[in-house]
Amino acid sequence: MKKLYLDYAATTPTDPKVIKAMLPYFYKLPGNASSLHEAGQIAKKAMNQARKTIAQSIKSEPEEIVFTSGGSEADNLAIKGVFYSLDYPHQHIITSKIEHHAVLYPCQFLEKQGAEVTYLPVDKYGMVNVVKLQQAIKDETVLVSIMHANNEIGTIQPIKEIGQIIKAEKEKRKKNKNSLPIYFHTDAVQTFGHIPINVNDLNVDFLSASAHKLYGPKGVGMLYVKKGIKIESLIHGGEHEKGRRASTENISGIIGFAKAVELANQEMEKENKRLIILRDYLIKKVLDNIKGSYLNGHSEMRLPNNVNVSIEGIEGESMLIELDAFGIYCSTGSACSSATLEPSHVLMAMHLRPEVAHASLRFSLGRWTKKSDLDYVLKRLIMTVNRLREISPLKVK
Amino acid sequence: MGCFDENSEIMEHFFHPRNVGKIDNPDAIGHVGNPKCGDIMDLYLKIKDNIIIDAKFQTYGCAAAIASTSVLTELIKGKSIYEALKISNKKIREVLGEMPPHKYHCTVLAEQALKAAIEDYKNLASPEP
Ligand SMILES: Cc1ncc(COP(=O)(O)O)c(C=O)c1O
Ligand SMILES: [Zn+2]
Numbered sequence: 001m002k003k004l005y006l007d008y009a010a011t012t013p014t015d016p017k018v019i020k021a022m023l024p025y026f027y028k029l030p031g032n033a034s035s036l037h038e039a040g041q042i043a044k045k046a047m048n049q050a051r052k053t054i055a056q057s058i059k060s061e062p063e064e065i066v067f068t069s070g071g072s073e074a075d076n077l078a079i080k081g082v083f084y085s086l087d088y089p090h091q092h093i094i095t096s097k098i099e100h101h102a103v104l105y106p107c108q109f110l111e112k113q114g115a116e117v118t119y120l121p122v123d124k125y126g127m128v129n130v131v132k133l134q135q136a137i138k139d140e141t142v143l144v145s146i147m148h149a150n151n152e153i154g155t156i157q158p159i160k161e162i163g164q165i166i167k168a169e170k171e172k173r174k175k176n177k178n179s180l181p182i183y184f185h186t187d188a189v190q191t192f193g194h195i196p197i198n199v200n201d202l203n204v205d206f207l208s209a210s211a212h213k214l215y216g217p218k219g220v221g222m223l224y225v226k227k228g229i230k231i232e233s234l235i236h237g238g239e240h241e242k243g244r245r246a247s248t249e250n251i252s253g254i255i256g257f258a259k260a261v262e263l264a265n266q267e268m269e270k271e272n273k274r275l276i277i278l279r280d281y282l283i284k285k286v287l288d289n290i291k292g293s294y295l296n297g298h299s300e301m302r303l304p305n306n307v308n309v310s311i312e313g314i315e316g317e318s319m320l321i322e323l324d325a326f327g328i329y330c331s332t333g334s335a336c337s338s339a340t341l342e343p344s345h346v347l348m349a350m351h352l353r354p355e356v357a358h359a360s361l362r363f364s365l366g367r368w369t370k371k372s373d374l375d376y377v378l379k380r381l382i383m384t385v386n387r388l389r390e391i392s393p394l395k396v397k
Numbered sequence: 398m399g400c401f402d403e404n405s406e407i408m409e410h411f412f413h414p415r416n417v418g419k420i421d422n423p424d425a426i427g428h429v430g431n432p433k434c435g436d437i438m439d440l441y442l443k444i445k446d447n448i449i450i451d452a453k454f455q456t457y458g459c460a461a462a463i464a465s466t467s468v469l470t471e472l473i474k475g476k477s478i479y480e481a482l483k484i485s486n487k488k489i490r491e492v493l494g495e496m497p498p499h500k501y502h503c504t505v506l507a508e509q510a511l512k513a514a515i516e517d518y519k520n521l522a523s524p525e526p
Contacts, residue, residue: 313457315436315457315458315459315462317460318411318458318459318460318462318463321401321411321459321460322412322460325403325408325412342435343435353432354431354433358432390417391417391456391457391463392455392456393437393438393455393457394437394457
């Protein structure tokens with residue numbers, strides 16, 4: 001049976017070119033970058049080159065890149081790293097209700113440590129309101145963390161505008177002799193390697209990324225930390241990453257990450273044009289052919305590869321299971337589990353009607369997605385919807 | 398295959414649910430769940446001399462919820478309402494086979510649909526005061 005992977009937002013296959021670049025660093029070149037002998041120095045040199053490639057891709061300096069085990073660690077490092085670096089009792093953090101749990105849970109954790117956190121609402125397109133963000137800033141605010149693009153609904157946030165606001169706040173504090181810093185972190189796990197990023201343009205102090213979302217290996221990521229900012233390490237045990245993260249560097253992973261970045265940059269412009277056409281094709285076909293279907297997220301400020309639709313009258317997980325049986329792999333924000341019985345926190349924050357929030361499907365497209373794949377998906381999806389609507393007591397008008 | 402075994406009873410009942418639909422002039426209806434929790438089950442019963450002679454269902458929910466109601470209708474058909482009341486969510490799970498614990502609530506909801514339907518029947522059947 002045909003297998004169609006349409007869950008690139010969850011993780012991407014590792015590009016064979018990336019695997020090829022990584023392979024020598026498992027056996028042939030075994031060095032630890034901290035070792036003084038030749039093998040160690042080869043590893044160190046390769047790592048430095050990789051760091052440079054990644055730094056340049058976001059217009060930053062190599063010293064500003066801290067390699068981590070992935071996006072979650074990068075988010076944790078930014079949030080907890082700032083909190084524990086400041087000797088201030090009532091730190092205030094601003095974030096949004098639709099962040100990834102790798103941001104939300106560290107924030108909740110810090111609430112137990114005495115921090116105050118504001119979770120900003122979003123509009124029905126999943127967009128953070130910049131004015132509300134500005135109003136939320138207080139003299140005690142030390143960190144603002146807003147994701148670059150949301151992993152579920154693909155909405156791209158106004159990071160540049162927020163960066164401007166925080167830059168202005170920094171200047172105001174300087175003038176007012178408020179010595180408490182305010183930093184801006186963005187979780188760019190869904191955008192890094194997908195849409196152009198320039199940290200100077202965006203005015204961000206921290207930026208998280210993860211290799212496995214851009215055809216790199218799983219288990220490696222990075223946090224951009226703007227020069228001059230001191231953060232507390234979460235992992236103590238050595239001077240790796242300039243004291244910001246102990247542990248022998250994941251050389252093969254880092255090499256693969258850099259290779260993935262290199263490939264992404266080569267193909268980004270062309271690939272995005274291609275993906276946007278495919279994305280809008282699938283969205284239009286679904287909305288035109290399935291009554292009671294809706295697009296979730298923003299129609300324009302949207303990741304090039306994200307299709308998220310709700311299909312009224314059917315619960316998302318049942319659609320997912322049936323598509324899975326036909327070799328189509330997608331995801332849903334509506335997984336049915338006893339813990340909450342609630343749809344995803346993102347769809348909830350958008351105040352979708354429960355029938356719609358429980359009926360979401362996310363197809364995320366990627367490097368190996370073809371138009372004919374989408375035609376197959378559409379055909380299968382229509383059959384699935386018809387079958388499950390027969391079983392459902394909710395009738396779609 | 399994904400989170401359920403391809404050959405499991407859950408998949409069998411999800412892909413080939415028994416007794417889907419409504420019954421005209423039912424003797425009892427059990428309606429449980431709501432859109433908010435993501436599962437809705439409507440159970441329709443035809444009852445004669447306290448025997449369930451027909452059962453049909455409509456379910457909005459996950460694969461386990463659909464399979465649970467399908468199994469339920471098979472279990473109760475031909476049984477007296479008193480026998481049927483003894484059918485628990487555990488019995489439904491026995492038929493469906495292994496499932497992750499976070500899916501148990503779908504079988505619980507099916508049991509509740511049956512209880513609600515029989516309650517509905519008793520209300521109807523009780524003589525006017
Ligand atoms: C927006 C976002 N942040 C963080 C993460 C976590 O990244 P990782 O899986 O590399 O820890 C993900 C991916 O799951 C994500 O989509
Ligand atoms: Zn369920």
